[in-house]
Amino acid sequence: MVAHASSSPSRSRERVATQAFSQVGNLLGQVLDGRYRLDDILGSGGMGTVYKATHVTIGKTLAVKVLAQEFAGDDTFRKRFLREAQAVSQISHHNVVEVSDFGVTPTGSLYLVMEFLQGESLSDMLDREGGLGWRRARPIVLQVCRALQSAHDKGILHRDVKPENCMRVARPDNPDFVKVLDFGLAKMLMAEPGLDVSLSAKGGGIMGTPEYMSPERIRGQTLDARSDVYALGVLAYELLTGCVPYAGNHYTKVLDQHLNAAPVPLRKVAPSLDIPREVEAVVLRALHKDAAGRFASAGEMADAFAAVETAPASVGGKDPGAASRERAYRTIIFVLVALVFVLSGIVLAQARGWI
Numbered sequence: 001m002v003a004h005a006s007s008s009p010s011r012s013r014e015r016v017a018t019q020a021f022s023q024v025g026n027l028l029g030q031v032l033d034g035r036y037r038l039d040d041i042l043g044s045g046g047m048g049t050v051y052k053a054t055h056v057t058i059g060k061t062l063a064v065k066v067l068a069q070e071f072a073g074d075d076t077f078r079k080r081f082l083r084e085a086q087a088v089s090q091i092s093h094h095n096v097v098e099v100s101d102f103g104v105t106p107t108g109s110l111y112l113v114m115e116f117l118q119g120e121s122l123s124d125m126l127d128r129e130g131g132l133g134w135r136r137a138r139p140i141v142l143q144v145c146r147a148l149q150s151a152h153d154k155g156i157l158h159r160d161v162k163p164e165n166c167m168r169v170a171r172p173d174n175p176d177f178v179k180v181l182d183f184g185l186a187k188m189l190m191a192e193p194g195l196d197v198s199l200s201a202k203g204g205g206i207m208g209t210p211e212y213m214s215p216e217r218i219r220g221q222t223l224d225a226r227s228d229v230y231a232l233g234v235l236a237y238e239l240l241t242g243c244v245p246y247a248g249n250h251y252t253k254v255l256d257q258h259l260n261a262a263p264v265p266l267r268k269v270a271p272s273l274d275i276p277r278e279v280e281a282v283v284l285r286a287l288h289k290d291a292a293g294r295f296a297s298a299g300e301m302a303d304a305f306a307a308v309e310t311a312p313a314s315v316g317g318k319d320p321g322a323a324s325r326e327r328a329y330r331t332i333i334f335v336l337v338a339l340v341f342v343l344s345g346i347v348l349a350q351a352r353g354w355i
Contacts, residue, residue, distance in 0.1 A: 027066065031056060032111060033103050036064050052116065062100070063114045072109040085112040087183045090154045095147035097167070097181035117179055119170060122163035122239065131242030133273035138305065140176050141236045145302035147180040148232065152225045152298060158183055159223070161231035162212045163238060210251040211244045215289050218255050226291040229301055233286025237263065240279070241270040245287060263287050278308045
């Protein structure tokens, strides 16, 4: 669930409001703990609703995420919600949403207070623009990689990396500034392994998004940072080409592809977007079925992407060896021209009896 204001018209305000009221009751206008007045509904998801709020004392605009009322008495969901607050509050990085407070509503639901972000999700951006190609996608992917590395440095896995959970916030110095949010499925690296794709008891939804799940997560194996790296590979694939590597009309088909199918190379999916071969290689390595075949960390993946900036293929999507071959040809031509001048000089000197 994208927890902040979006400029996308893809979902009507009335439908969001209806979903929100059914989950947490009409909390609009209420002041939580004497500090946070809930002014508007920003979005609603499987676990709760996000409100635009105002700190009544200092007048600051914030976002308040309230756990759905139907889960308020469910100890498992309460722990998961609390885990999100604890996880994000430990991360200090400019590309990670800031969490500043936590509390309980008058109806007994939990809430957490976050910075308010005005922008759109990467999902909305992809819906509008399609595949971005390398030059546009590069800084966005690097920001997400480094944000996740900051979480991994604190021993925290995100486990739900996807475009919907990355907010594009235009800034004067960076129109594609990104904030990673929604750590609702975050998990400490030392936590017990568990199968995350089991159907929830209410609503029949999957805890997580099938299109972005790593093979080891699907199998219920122990997870580490390389599981988020896999999801980063899917995210990068989608940003570059406009589509995910695996899709289907039922989640089981998608999960089976993650386990058994090789992704179609990016340059074949989007030949017109001039994706460098080196970039394709980075993404495909991140999507390796075996965690041991991937990058060891999001930071290592970021370094691999950053290195492409000066690579020949990053210029107009040329063949990786094209620039080096061109330099070789120029050298050969220069040498041949020089030889012609030398030989001409020798012939002229001989003709005039100088030598």
